[in-house]
Amino acid sequence: MKKITQILFLFSLLSFTTYAAVNDFCVADLKGPDTPSGYQCKPPNTVTADDFVFSGLVAGNTTNTFNAALTSAFVTDFPGLNGLGVSAARLDIAKGGSIPMHTHPGATELLILAEGQITAGFMTPFHLYSKTLKPGDVMVFPQGQLHFQVNSGNDKATAYLAFSSANPGAQLLDLLLFGTSLPSDVIAQTTFLDVEQVNKLKARFGGIGIADS
Amino acid sequence: MKKITQILFLFSLLSFTTYAAVNDFCVADLKGPDTPSGYQCKPPNTVTADDFVFSGLVAGNTTNTFNAALTSAFVTDFPGLNGLGVSAARLDIAKGGSIPMHTHPGATELLILAEGQITAGFMTPFHLYSKTLKPGDVMVFPQGQLHFQVNSGNDKATAYLAFSSANPGAQLLDLLLFGTSLPSDVIAQTTFLDVEQVNKLKARFGGIGIADS
Amino acid sequence: MKKITQILFLFSLLSFTTYAAVNDFCVADLKGPDTPSGYQCKPPNTVTADDFVFSGLVAGNTTNTFNAALTSAFVTDFPGLNGLGVSAARLDIAKGGSIPMHTHPGATELLILAEGQITAGFMTPFHLYSKTLKPGDVMVFPQGQLHFQVNSGNDKATAYLAFSSANPGAQLLDLLLFGTSLPSDVIAQTTFLDVEQVNKLKARFGGIGIADS
Amino acid sequence: MKKITQILFLFSLLSFTTYAAVNDFCVADLKGPDTPSGYQCKPPNTVTADDFVFSGLVAGNTTNTFNAALTSAFVTDFPGLNGLGVSAARLDIAKGGSIPMHTHPGATELLILAEGQITAGFMTPFHLYSKTLKPGDVMVFPQGQLHFQVNSGNDKATAYLAFSSANPGAQLLDLLLFGTSLPSDVIAQTTFLDVEQVNKLKARFGGIGIADS
Amino acid sequence: MKKITQILFLFSLLSFTTYAAVNDFCVADLKGPDTPSGYQCKPPNTVTADDFVFSGLVAGNTTNTFNAALTSAFVTDFPGLNGLGVSAARLDIAKGGSIPMHTHPGATELLILAEGQITAGFMTPFHLYSKTLKPGDVMVFPQGQLHFQVNSGNDKATAYLAFSSANPGAQLLDLLLFGTSLPSDVIAQTTFLDVEQVNKLKARFGGIGIADS
Amino acid sequence: MKKITQILFLFSLLSFTTYAAVNDFCVADLKGPDTPSGYQCKPPNTVTADDFVFSGLVAGNTTNTFNAALTSAFVTDFPGLNGLGVSAARLDIAKGGSIPMHTHPGATELLILAEGQITAGFMTPFHLYSKTLKPGDVMVFPQGQLHFQVNSGNDKATAYLAFSSANPGAQLLDLLLFGTSLPSDVIAQTTFLDVEQVNKLKARFGGIGIADS
Incomplete structure (x- = not known):
């Protein structure tokens, strides 16, 4: 009984310690949006040891x-x-x-x-x-x-x-060069590879190239 | 057919490449809130070349x-x-x-x-x-x-x-000094400008000064 | 009248100044989620001097x-x-x-x-x-x-x-060592404190230890 | 005797602790050059408590x-x-x-x-x-x-x-505007102050203006 | 005379302003060593407008x-x-x-x-x-x-x-792939290019490849 | 012969590539001073593969x-x-x-x-x-x-x-608490450990405590 009281007392005196969990870590809420510094934090009171393993x-x-x-x-x-x-x-x-x-x-x-x-x-x-x-x-x-x-x-x-x-x-060079819809002649011009070589590797890596434009 | 299979195969082996778009850029969702590091990111699958131009x-x-x-x-x-x-x-x-x-x-x-x-x-x-x-x-x-x-x-x-x-x-000095509701005498005291000069420029720049207090 | 027109005119020419409030500060919206760089910003138009005091x-x-x-x-x-x-x-x-x-x-x-x-x-x-x-x-x-x-x-x-x-x-050492559910023998092993000493301080600081695992 | 041996033993086992002083702080050597991240560090073994007060x-x-x-x-x-x-x-x-x-x-x-x-x-x-x-x-x-x-x-x-x-x-506005050799007409043009006002304050703040060009 | 005195007076009162040049910029001394944050700074009193153009x-x-x-x-x-x-x-x-x-x-x-x-x-x-x-x-x-x-x-x-x-x-891909001493078979293995293609481009870009090992 | 000329030609056209080594890495010169961002860089032309292993x-x-x-x-x-x-x-x-x-x-x-x-x-x-x-x-x-x-x-x-x-x-807690000259009563006051416990561990860890003041 005395202990509980003492702890509550500590809490009121040192309530600043309750903020510790807020800033000492920020476990990602992967369902929320990303930001340039990383994902939003899960609420600290929902964080468990499993989040760190x-x-x-x-x-x-x-x-x-x-x-x-x-x-x-x-x-x-x-x-x-x-x-x-x-x-x-x-x-x-x-x-x-x-x-x-x-x-x-x-x-x-x-x-x-x-x-x-x-x-x-x-x-x-x-x-x-x-x-x-x-x-x-x-x-x-x-x-x-x-x-x-x-x-x-x-x-x-x-x-x-x-x-x-x-x-x-992690960006594999072949997926960058030969995995998109970039035309073979542009690849050849900007890499000095022969067009035949480009086409051969596009056949290997490029089938799902998506032109984002 | 063989190509599609191979690509799917690549995906399962190199599934880490699918994360590339998440962190290599973060196009702003300007409708969402800002943070100290910038705006929230648009979902990567909605990003197109137009976002970069x-x-x-x-x-x-x-x-x-x-x-x-x-x-x-x-x-x-x-x-x-x-x-x-x-x-x-x-x-x-x-x-x-x-x-x-x-x-x-x-x-x-x-x-x-x-x-x-x-x-x-x-x-x-x-x-x-x-x-x-x-x-x-x-x-x-x-x-x-x-x-x-x-x-x-x-x-x-x-x-x-x-x-x-x-x-x-971008902060134009005149809009800072003469575009707000800061009283002319305080401006004069903290800039050493004459009050007449302050009033003249407040008339030019200060009409919509908003006192946030 | 002339002043208002002029100011609106300034706005159209120097509309970039209206962005100033967006990035010059970012007052926390404490009801929103935290991120690794800090809290989301309150909308700039709701910010007043009171937010800075x-x-x-x-x-x-x-x-x-x-x-x-x-x-x-x-x-x-x-x-x-x-x-x-x-x-x-x-x-x-x-x-x-x-x-x-x-x-x-x-x-x-x-x-x-x-x-x-x-x-x-x-x-x-x-x-x-x-x-x-x-x-x-x-x-x-x-x-x-x-x-x-x-x-x-x-x-x-x-x-x-x-x-x-x-x-x-702010992390008080006693609350870290003696305020959680970490077993006394593990504390003793990893601090070289005697178990009796550990138990004595756990009694003082540890009553609400929560095992997050 | 036993203690000394033990401590030396600790040193050989945990020699990494000797690096602690290198990176935990970096007291400025103000006689050396500055860098974009700050001054060079004093040798850690010359640092005393006085450096932190x-x-x-x-x-x-x-x-x-x-x-x-x-x-x-x-x-x-x-x-x-x-x-x-x-x-x-x-x-x-x-x-x-x-x-x-x-x-x-x-x-x-x-x-x-x-x-x-x-x-x-x-x-x-x-x-x-x-x-x-x-x-x-x-x-x-x-x-x-x-x-x-x-x-x-x-x-x-x-x-x-x-x-x-x-x-x-710390940059006092008056020293920026009226403490250098910037010609009064340029100051007037870029601040909308009257030239007389500029001259008056240049007389007060500008006597040692140095033209760096 | 009065002005000089006044300015010296200002200096003694506001001596902090003399530090401004130290931290507001850090012009590189390119003859000195680089650091992870950039080059050492030139002494502030040797900096002129030419350093910024x-x-x-x-x-x-x-x-x-x-x-x-x-x-x-x-x-x-x-x-x-x-x-x-x-x-x-x-x-x-x-x-x-x-x-x-x-x-x-x-x-x-x-x-x-x-x-x-x-x-x-x-x-x-x-x-x-x-x-x-x-x-x-x-x-x-x-x-x-x-x-x-x-x-x-x-x-x-x-x-x-x-x-x-x-x-x-600025790293041109051809100089990375074909401008060094990396053996053609290793290049072929790690790019899926044909060895003939690799050799052809090594002849074009690789003559001065330096093996740093 | 033609190749050498071509490469030199490339160098003059793309001389910017020679800077690449300057900023793409900064191998520490451990004999030089440290800075808040790390050690000074070794001259890029003295760097070899061994520096990265x-x-x-x-x-x-x-x-x-x-x-x-x-x-x-x-x-x-x-x-x-x-x-x-x-x-x-x-x-x-x-x-x-x-x-x-x-x-x-x-x-x-x-x-x-x-x-x-x-x-x-x-x-x-x-x-x-x-x-x-x-x-x-x-x-x-x-x-x-x-x-x-x-x-x-x-x-x-x-x-x-x-x-x-x-x-x-890397800071072992015992070396911080019991490895320096901090008096036992101050340790006891600021950790709530018993003085006897403190003395026991000072005997184990503290023999070479150095008072920096």
């Missing part, structure tokens, strides 16, 4: 074109990350597989190699920054840079990825 | 008190700028005209002179940073500084402006 | 366990602070009282001593940064650091606090 | 033109504020005095009235946000807005100011 | 492979932009020319078409956002997105570009 | 007081992270071990459990957010929150950590 950053199925799988824990998967400027993913690449050239327009990527061997790199004009990584190596791909990861070993490779954004995006 | 950054009508016109492409004109930290405007000043002293409280301004001659400058206490510009000159006015632009040539002048904010604001 | 940063009642009181002017008390990155509080400590160890996870604190004598400090591993302050002294507690304030004089002490966030939070 | 935020001498004094605790006065986004000042205004119209181009200002009566306000185009404040009132002046403070009571007034920047700047 | 944003020579020229006013060209988050460029494209596919990893681009006709666009996976622009149109290319500009008219085209960074970078 | 994020030695080891890849270990807002660490906890209560004042932490079982949590006043994690689970600890990790399984546990800062710091 994501389950399922496990090996993806690599029996596909790339012999690779990326499993993401971005804010759209894991609302607790909202506004906190960090997210994660898991990369599994079967022998001979690769993650093709891609960018994250709004995030730096950190790759922690857990198992196997990966050759990875990014490029700036006329410069290649590439290394063959072994377990325990960490490589950083600065924000917005075009980069790739190839399994260059004899077994499968597993890596954990961290990003400097809760929603880093 | 603004038409009408053309010469304004300069037959007015200032012999000048400013045409803006701010986020409230051009929702695609939301959250991107940049906006634009066009400045046309007839011979003898000027853009009076003003500030942008939340943005740096960059002026690119396309045609004519402008003398522009900004001030810090006891220091003037002023130059007469010719076409091809670019001048920067750091965030929040009081600045002015005068057509100092013999023909009309045209400039393009860029701002370091999607919504830079 | 908070009344009541006066001496709190110090007849309590701590012999101290903290009165806050955070965004949840004072909506005009929304998005502006600053807030305030007033600290009153009776003779012999103290503000116990606490952190502000998202803000730096500045303490301005107005009256009396306070001994204050913060710690990093193995380092103590502590001073006894007299009126006119200002002390800074960098973001997220554990810190304390003790009235070390013979009279009451009064200080004004400023924070580098509109919503700095 | 500023002494002298006391009443200034108000026997001057303005009957007012501003005492600042900005980063250039108080190196411990470097990079922390907050600073402070003290305002003393004698009866009849005022702080004239001014802006802080890079900071929001919070005014806490401790003693006396101040009428303060800021303006956006056509709007005045003004209030008469009593002790315990707090008023916020959003970043970059033109504002003023007048002692409207019968006694001296004292206020504490907080800013959302370690180096907020 | 760049001359030469004029038509470049378009008689080259691309029939296009980009003239930049980035911080490395124009030190006054340091820390201000904005820069500019001019684009001239002869009939039939284009700016090939490229990204700015750290900046949003705004294109203001001044003369001629340009078809421009950017892509996200499976989506094209493209338009044909006429003079007075403004198009925004969000940060880090792959984009292109083609002169689709019958005359030369001129555009002004603004960026949301003082140092936006 | 850290080797040694392997299992640490857990035969110590905590039965746990934290191996860090922070900017002071890995200069390529400078300015990029992300870092990593590896956590190994033997059976029965734990990482005691600690905070990262300037970073959110993401924990990816790779092997074993960990019970982890963080607290806000009166609220516990705690879960028992299995491999593939990811938990987020928002910036500045007090948190802990306990091996609650029957085998060793391994986790990878990502942080939203290149230099997150």
